Amino acid sequence: MLKITDLVKRYGKGDPVLKNLDLTIEGESVVSIIGSSGAGKSTLLRCINRLVEPTSGSIVLNGTELTTLQGRELRAARRKIGMVFQSFNLVDRLTVMENVQSGRLGYISTWAAVMRRYPKKDIRRAFELMERVGIAHYADKRADELSGGERQRVGVVRALMQDPEILLADEPTASLDPKTSEQIMGLLRDLAGELKLPVLINIHNVNEAKIYTDRIVGMRYGRIIFDDKPDSLDQEAMDQIYSGSPHADRSTDMKEAS
Amino acid sequence: MSTIAEKFGREDWSRFTFKQRMQRYAAFALSALLLAWALGSIDVIWVWVWDAPEQMGDLLGRMYPPDPSNLGAILRVLLETVNIATFATALGVVVSLPVAYLAAQNTTPNRATLWLGRLILVTSRSVNTIIWALLFVAIFGPGVVAGILAIMFRSIGFIGKLLGEAIEEIDKRPVEALEATGASRFKVIVYAIIPQVMPTFWAVAILRWDINLRESTVLGLVGAGGIGIILQGAIDTFNWPEAAMVLLAILALVVLGEVVSAFLRRRIL
Numbered sequence: 001m002l003k004i005t006d007l008v009k010r011y012g013k014g015d016p017v018l019k020n021l022d023l024t025i026e027g028e029s030v031v032s033i034i035g036s037s038g039a040g041k042s043t044l045l046r047c048i049n050r051l052v053e054p055t056s057g058s059i060v061l062n063g064t065e066l067t068t069l070q071g072r073e074l075r076a077a078r079r080k081i082g083m084v085f086q087s088f089n090l091v092d093r094l095t096v097m098e099n100v101q102s103g104r105l106g107y108i109s110t111w112a113a114v115m116r117r118y119p120k121k122d123i124r125r126a127f128e129l130m131e132r133v134g135i136a137h138y139a140d141k142r143a144d145e146l147s148g149g150e151r152q153r154v155g156v157v158r159a160l161m162q163d164p165e166i167l168l169a170d171e172p173t174a175s176l177d178p179k180t181s182e183q184i185m186g187l188l189r190d191l192a193g194e195l196k197l198p199v200l201i202n203i204h205n206v207n208e209a210k211i212y213t214d215r216i217v218g219m220r221y222g223r224i225i226f227d228d229k230p231d232s233l234d235q236e237a238m239d240q241i242y243s244g245s246p247h248a249d250r251s252t253d254m255k256e257a258s
Numbered sequence: 259m260s261t262i263a264e265k266f267g268r269e270d271w272s273r274f275t276f277k278q279r280m281q282r283y284a285a286f287a288l289s290a291l292l293l294a295w296a297l298g299s300i301d302v303i304w305v306w307v308w309d310a311p312e313q314m315g316d317l318l319g320r321m322y323p324p325d326p327s328n329l330g331a332i333l334r335v336l337l338e339t340v341n342i343a344t345f346a347t348a349l350g351v352v353v354s355l356p357v358a359y360l361a362a363q364n365t366t367p368n369r370a371t372l373w374l375g376r377l378i379l380v381t382s383r384s385v386n387t388i389i390w391a392l393l394f395v396a397i398f399g400p401g402v403v404a405g406i407l408a409i410m411f412r413s414i415g416f417i418g419k420l421l422g423e424a425i426e427e428i429d430k431r432p433v434e435a436l437e438a439t440g441a442s443r444f445k446v447i448v449y450a451i452i453p454q455v456m457p458t459f460w461a462v463a464i465l466r467w468d469i470n471l472r473e474s475t476v477l478g479l480v481g482a483g484g485i486g487i488i489l490q491g492a493i494d495t496f497n498w499p500e501a502a503m504v505l506l507a508i509l510a511l512v513v514l515g516e517v518v519s520a521f522l523r524r525r526i527l
Contacts, residue, residue, distance in 0.1 A: 049438050078440035089435035093453040102449050106440030113445050155435075162439055 001026050002048070002166055002198065007057035009043055015250035016055070017043050019222040025166070030192050030199045032209035035219035038246050041202040044219070045168045048200075049081045050074060062165055079106035082159030084188075086171040088151045090158075092144035096135065099143050099154050100126045103161030122161070129157045133187060149180035156187065160195070167192070169201040173208065181205070185212040206238070221249030317498065324506055325499030332488060332507050338402065339484035339511070342477065343470040346406045350413030350470075351463050357414060358421035365425055365451065375422070382415025387473045391482040400481035408482055409470050416469075417462050424458035425451060460526045464519045471515040475508050485511075 002025040010016040017040045025031055033041045046052035048059055050066060059066045061080070069077050082103070090099045101118050112118065118126075130136040133153040138146060143154060152172060159167055169188060173181035185201075189212045192199045203209050209216055210230040218226030218233070218241035226237050274282065360366050360375030390411045394404035432450040441449070478486020485508060492501040 051434055051438055075440040075442060078438060080440075081438070083435070083438040085431065085435055087431055089431040091432045091436075091450050091453050093456065094449070098449070102436055102441070103439050105436060105442075105445045105449065110442070110444055110448075114448055158435075158439070 001060075001062060002200075003058075003060045004044075004048075005058045005060075007044070007047060007059065008055045009040075009047055009052065010055050015222075015247065017222055017250070018047070018054075019250070021057070021222070021224060023217065023224060023227075025198050025200060028192055028196045028198055029215055030189050030201065030213045031215045031217060032201045032203050032213040033217045033219055034203060034206055034209055034241060036242050037204075038221065039219040040222050041219055042170055045083075045170050045200065045202055048166075048168060049078050049083060075106055079162050080165040082162045082164035082167045084152070084155050084159050084167065084169040084172045086174045088148075088155045088175070090143040090151055090154055093142065095140055095142055096130075096146070096154055097126065097139045100130065100139075100157050100161055103158040106162065126157070126161060129160050132191075133157060148176050149183060152176060152180075152184050153187070156184070156191070160191065164197065167197055167199045169199065171202050171204060174204060182208065188212070206233070220244050221246050223249075320498040321502035323499065324502040325497070326503055328488075328500055329503065332485070332504055335478075335485045335488055336507055336511055339474045339477075340471065342402060342405045342409060342484055343467060343474040346409035346474070347413060347463065347467040347470050349406070350410040350417055350466065353410070354414045354418035354421060357418040358425060359447075361418060361422040362425035364428075364430065365447070375418075379415045379419050379422070382411055382413075383419065384415075385412070387412040388476065388480060391477050391480045395481050400483075402483035405474060405477040405482035405484055408477065409474055412473070413466050413470060417466055420462045421455060421459060424455045424462075428454040461523065464522050464526070468515055468519040472512055475511070 002023075004021060004023040007018050007021040007023075008016055009018040021040075021044065023044075033044065035041050043052055047054045048061075048066065050069070054067050057067065061077070064077055066077055091102070094102075098116065101116075101122060104118065104122050105113055108119065108122070127136055127139070130139065133156060135146075135150055135153045135157070138150065138154075143151065146154065152175075155172075167188070172188065173184050176184060185208050188199055188201065191197065201209075201213065210233065213230065216226065216228065216230050216233050217224055218237065220241055221244055226233065226241055357375055357378050360371045361379055362375075363372065366372040366375060387408050391404060391408035394407045394411075398404045398407070428451060432454075433446055436446045436450045474484050476486050477484045478488065479490050481487070485504060489501060489504045489508075492498070492504060
């Protein structure tokens, strides 16, 4: 279970990008976060694995408070949080297998990592997952030889190799064509079910959010103004989510907002 | 129908305003003046300049034909020169790796280490190889060790600087992705940074080896080993045919180095 309480993030002295945000994700549900660019979707996701440092508030994942962790403890917590990125963020000059195994970097010894001597069970797991998403035959290819959809599959497998307790996806389909985009969304949904994994997806495509996710969270400049089943997202709610201006919304009183 | 020029009343255009033009002339005149002053202040003995062609002919006459009687010794020392260059490049590459890591803004641990890295780079690069050689000859005595260290010290700055810049220009998104997996700093470097700077690393190492080959031919002039010692000896004893032979050998070596490095570049990059 992921429980976010009263989360605030501001960059420098500016208006807060996240304003006293509360969000709870239970079970193995697939949750999508929608909202216009700059609403704070990306920042929210990055606060969870601390790629972005939250200003205040609390984020608890299965009993572990994430906001106060440092060094070794932070890295141990990050192992349990998989992340999939918009531009895949693979290391182009490494092979698909090396990219996939880099999801295990938090577990294996430095020597094994440098020498590429991965544990047998990690290799078996990698082939299983790659077979599952249809990229096993690319194992020895360099990552930059693959197409966009295939590269994102590598990204997904890398995240799953971490044996995560939650999967974060930051606009995982925004760099892909419509067809591939649907395949990846379908894959994320199916994997969530198969691996009993909660998935949190930032997404611009509202249609895909409705089709592939169990719950939609609508953000408007720093706060959550919609949180319900996809069926309840009507035109009025959509207009609410995609209106407003960044400055006016962010600078209004913070307490009144939540 | 009126033309556009008539309609808008504009047919004059110049790249610079009158004031800008005058400023440019002034800058030009100032540069010419500076050059003239520089030439006047260095005390050229013009008589020697004018009879240079004659002297050149005379020298070539004395050098011809090159004397191959000492070729065995020359080739042996030439090999030593190659070894100095290769060994010094290898050492320089190894030492410059951590220096590049310190001198790159996105990998250096803190500001103090950044400045330490930069200090090492600047020190290494601001001193010429020959000066380094003089220094190391004074410390280690004449010979190959001084030569290797001199070439190596000069190489650290060169390789470290270019490699550090390559590290600063990497795509940082894979770095973020690997940090998100819970990988330690060192593992992130090995998996996300090193693969990205690998092409630059090889290109810089090969280029530096190429340069070091040339630099190591003059080390002998200050007693730091290599082919320069024989050249110096030949010139000091007015043995011009042998000097010519040494120069030809150096030329052949440089051409060979060029060929080898071009080949390596094609194969590796």
